[in-house]
Amino acid sequence: MIEQFTQGFEMAFRLDTIVFICLGLFGGMLVGALPGFTTLMAMAILLPISFFLDPLVGIPFLLGIYKGGMFGGSVPAILVSMPGTGAAVATTLDGYQLTKKGQSRKALDTALVSSAFGDTFSDIFTLVMIFPIALLVMQFGPPEIFAVLLLSLVIIAVTTGGNVLKSLIMMLLGIWLSFIGTDPLGGVERFTFGLFDLKSGIPLLPMLIGVFAIPEIVNVVMRSTQGQALAAVVGDRLKWSEFKRIFRTLCRSCVIGTSIGIIPGLGQVVAAMMGYTAAKNASKTPEKFGKGEIEGVAAAESANNAVNGPTLVPLLTLGIPGDNVTAILLGAFVAQGLRPGPQLFEEQGATVFAILIAMVIANLLFLVIGYLSVPFFARLVTLKNSVLVPIVIMFAFAGAFVFRSDSIDLLMLVAFGAFGLIARAARFDVMPMVMGFILGPPMEYAFGQTVAMAQNAPLAFLLTERQGMLFLLVAIPVIAFVLWRRMKKLATG
Amino acid sequence: MFNKLWKGVVIATAATLAGTVSPALAEYPEKPVTMVIPLGAGGSHDLNARVITSTIPSFLNQAMIVRLTPGAGGQKGTQEVAKANSDGYTLLFSHNYIDMLQQHVENLPYNPMEDFVPVARINYAPIAVVVRADSPYQSFDDLITAAKEKPGEVRMAHSGNWGALFVPAAQIMKARDAYFNMVPYQGGGPAMQALLSGDADLTMGFPSTLSSLLASGDVRVLATAGAERIYPDVPTFGEVGVEGDVGFMHRVVLAPAGTPPEVLEKLEASFASLLEDKTYNRMMSRLGENVDYMSGADYQKMREEQAKAYKDLVASITQ
Numbered sequence: 001m002i003e004q005f006t007q008g009f010e011m012a013f014r015l016d017t018i019v020f021i022c023l024g025l026f027g028g029m030l031v032g033a034l035p036g037f038t039t040l041m042a043m044a045i046l047l048p049i050s051f052f053l054d055p056l057v058g059i060p061f062l063l064g065i066y067k068g069g070m071f072g073g074s075v076p077a078i079l080v081s082m083p084g085t086g087a088a089v090a091t092t093l094d095g096y097q098l099t100k101k102g103q104s105r106k107a108l109d110t111a112l113v114s115s116a117f118g119d120t121f122s123d124i125f126t127l128v129m130i131f132p133i134a135l136l137v138m139q140f141g142p143p144e145i146f147a148v149l150l151l152s153l154v155i156i157a158v159t160t161g162g163n164v165l166k167s168l169i170m171m172l173l174g175i176w177l178s179f180i181g182t183d184p185l186g187g188v189e190r191f192t193f194g195l196f197d198l199k200s201g202i203p204l205l206p207m208l209i210g211v212f213a214i215p216e217i218v219n220v221v222m223r224s225t226q227g228q229a230l231a232a233v234v235g236d237r238l239k240w241s242e243f244k245r246i247f248r249t250l251c252r253s254c255v256i257g258t259s260i261g262i263i264p265g266l267g268q269v270v271a272a273m274m275g276y277t278a279a280k281n282a283s284k285t286p287e288k289f290g291k292g293e294i295e296g297v298a299a300a301e302s303a304n305n306a307v308n309g310p311t312l313v314p315l316l317t318l319g320i321p322g323d324n325v326t327a328i329l330l331g332a333f334v335a336q337g338l339r340p341g342p343q344l345f346e347e348q349g350a351t352v353f354a355i356l357i358a359m360v361i362a363n364l365l366f367l368v369i370g371y372l373s374v375p376f377f378a379r380l381v382t383l384k385n386s387v388l389v390p391i392v393i394m395f396a397f398a399g400a401f402v403f404r405s406d407s408i409d410l411l412m413l414v415a416f417g418a419f420g421l422i423a424r425a426a427r428f429d430v431m432p433m434v435m436g437f438i439l440g441p442p443m444e445y446a447f448g449q450t451v452a453m454a455q456n457a458p459l460a461f462l463l464t465e466r467q468g469m470l471f472l473l474v475a476i477p478v479i480a481f482v483l484w485r486r487m488k489k490l491a492t493g
Numbered sequence: 494m495f496n497k498l499w500k501g502v503v504i505a506t507a508a509t510l511a512g513t514v515s516p517a518l519a520e521y522p523e524k525p526v527t528m529v530i531p532l533g534a535g536g537s538h539d540l541n542a543r544v545i546t547s548t549i550p551s552f553l554n555q556a557m558i559v560r561l562t563p564g565a566g567g568q569k570g571t572q573e574v575a576k577a578n579s580d581g582y583t584l585l586f587s588h589n590y591i592d593m594l595q596q597h598v599e600n601l602p603y604n605p606m607e608d609f610v611p612v613a614r615i616n617y618a619p620i621a622v623v624v625r626a627d628s629p630y631q632s633f634d635d636l637i638t639a640a641k642e643k644p645g646e647v648r649m650a651h652s653g654n655w656g657a658l659f660v661p662a663a664q665i666m667k668a669r670d671a672y673f674n675m676v677p678y679q680g681g682g683p684a685m686q687a688l689l690s691g692d693a694d695l696t697m698g699f700p701s702t703l704s705s706l707l708a709s710g711d712v713r714v715l716a717t718a719g720a721e722r723i724y725p726d727v728p729t730f731g732e733v734g735v736e737g738d739v740g741f742m743h744r745v746v747l748a749p750a751g752t753p754p755e756v757l758e759k760l761e762a763s764f765a766s767l768l769e770d771k772t773y774n775r776m777m778s779r780l781g782e783n784v785d786y787m788s789g790a791d792y793q794k795m796r797e798e799q800a801k802a803y804k805d806l807v808a809s810i811t812q
Contacts, residue, residue, distance in 0.1 A: 342711065396805070
């Protein structure tokens with residue numbers, strides 16, 4: 001094992017590997033920064049190139065795209081409040097506020113450093129703990145996933161913003177919106193009013209861009225005077241003293257993100273929100289969160305990147321892809337004649353370790369490439385509003401459209417934009433709605449699976465097969481109550 | 494190998510950049526051909542399509558672009574192609590369950606038989622019935638006996654209603670008059686994971702995805718689809734009393750009905766020529782897929798049989 005490891009170490013340090021990782025990182029960053037173009041699409045399109053490369057070049061290349069794309073997604077979130085994925089939503093909370101305060105460069109630096117830190121932490125953790133993680137992954141079935149999602153939603157509802165009742169209303173609205181379309185379990189149409197356009201549901205991007213970016217665009221247009229820019233300056237870079245200040249938050253988020261990554265099928269959205277909530281909760285100055293606190297950006301970005309290592313574990317140890325990104329990686333592996341699975345470690349152990357080590361190398365290269373490109377991105381917001389706003393509007397519409405290439409999505413974008421403005425005027429936070437919309441479907445699915453497993457007798461099923469779950473059923477309301485009390489105290493005191 | 498690749502890349506890039514290449518020749522194809530996949534990224538259709546589109550340009554003399562249009566269980570992408578111009582520039586890469594089964598389960602916004610003509614069957618994947626290695630079910634008959642004795646106690650993890658794992662299971666239940674408790678998962682991967690973790694007693698899988706788990710001794714195959722045995726000591730569906738076109742996923746390229754015959758001819762010839770391409774064959778074998786090409790006309794006969802068989806199946810299961 002140790003021998004394979006050291007052998008893998010030697011194999012990973014190759015010039016062509018490093019060059020292709022850089023290409024992947026750079027390309028991924030550019031694609032990720034365009035809302036609507038997902039990293040997944042970039043990986044799928046570039047997958048055939050990896051067929052023709054050496055395994056230790058092709059697979060790190062794809063991983064580079066993935067890692068670059070994750071950071072790229074935070075760029076529009078920070079600069080123009082336009083999250084391109086659910087994972088970047090938590091980043092907008094403080095990132096965009098920092099931009100408005102003229103600290104876009106610091107916000108991007110924080111996102112970069114936190115992403116690389118989270119990635120490196122989870123990659124190294126995965127490298128060392130791959131077999132224990134593989135065993136742990138097996139412990140999580142549909143009932144456990146349901147419980148974790150329910151707990152996450154409850155935590156988000158009680159800790160976001162001021163009024164818990166308003167948060168709950170918005171969250172239920174989000175969950176209801178996710179019901180529209182074809183029911184994922186039974187295939188029955190729900191709330192579609194017989195319209196085929198609604199049959200595949202409401203897509204995420206028009207909602208994200210609509211409720212987060214459109215109100216900001218309107219805000220800027222209403223307020224700006226001739227020749228004004230969103231931010232006059234890009235501000236300083238991240239200072240070493242600030243890095244030391246956020247270090248605790250980074251570590252906490254890494255643990256949260258990596259733990260969530262172990263649970264199959266939950267991923268980055270939950271991790272980012274939980275990392276953010278935990279940081280806010282632990283902070284001595286929680287009132288600064290949401291008003292431009294670099295800790296908020298750090299917490300979200302390190303947590304969503306820390307998910308990446310453990311999500312690879314079922315792929316590497318069992319040959320089972322847990323999501324679409326790992327499915328593409330599986331394609332890249334098998335096209336190279338490497339079939340991930342139990343014997344891959346026995347037969348090709350050195351190669352697998354080399355790939356994991358290449359991931360760590362990718363993180364370091366990513367810091368360098370990111371550090372060099374941040375100033376260019378940051379400068380965007382110093383453009384005059386008369387130039388920037390049309391560009392942002394174009395990207396908003398293009399981003400909403402390109403995901404499904406369906407013109408109905410443009411109408412949805414406008415509708416969600418209007419909704420975002422009304423909600424803002426009525427002081428309703430849209431965050432719980434978006435989270436309900438994103439996490440509602442997997443929660444519903446896990447619930448349906450549990451009921452199916454239990455043959456419509458959930459209680460008997462829990463008593464015979466999942467005794468541990470009963471404990472959680474009691475724990476969730478208690479956790480919710482304690483958090484609610486704490487938040488109330490913070491708000492008043 | 495690299496020459497082939499570069500040829501493909503050069504043609505693809507030139508065609509994409511120029512938009513319309515060589516307008517003087519009014520011969521199909523004048524511009525890149527789009528192949529719509531009504532499924533998500535990273536699935537087996539996506540992977541197969543990436544192999545096809547990186548090798549077919551040298552026969553088609555045009556680029557072929559993949560467009561993923563998932564949604565509504567495959568209906569979104571299918572409808573998009575049904576509505577597209579029947580000029581051969583928009584094709585559909587689908588499979589038999591979306592193509593011929595869904596019409597019996599739901600009201601579709603298109604008529605699969607009237608709105609599409611098959612261009613080529615690229616390949617097919619036979620399904621295998623899989624249990625854990627420590628499962629009490631040593632043979633297919635053990636499984637059926639258990640499912641009959643305690644209806645609903647045997648949990649079967651599948652990849653979604655009327656999907657590639659669900660339909661063969663339904664066909665088995667119908668043929669052997671047994672009942673499994675069908676638990677859905679979001680794809681074949683999570684379903685296999687449920688089997689390994691003990692949440693499910695049974696699942697189905699394609700041999701291409703099973704090889705490593707079989708080699709490590711984690712799972713056991715009880716039966717496989719097809720007339721011939723895939724594993725020497727594992728019976729076929731026919732041998733265990735499940736007859737007919739059961740458990741095959743056919744990956745098929747369809748064109749909108751009304752596509753001119755000369756265009757179809759060119760397309761058919763290009764897909765048929767893939768068989769001669771070394772890169773194509775090697776890539777497909779690495780993916781664990783066969784290259785069993787079938788012409789559109791031959792596959793049309795199969796579609797007609799499928800339509801009838803699926804109608805009976807859905808009627809018997811949902812009544």
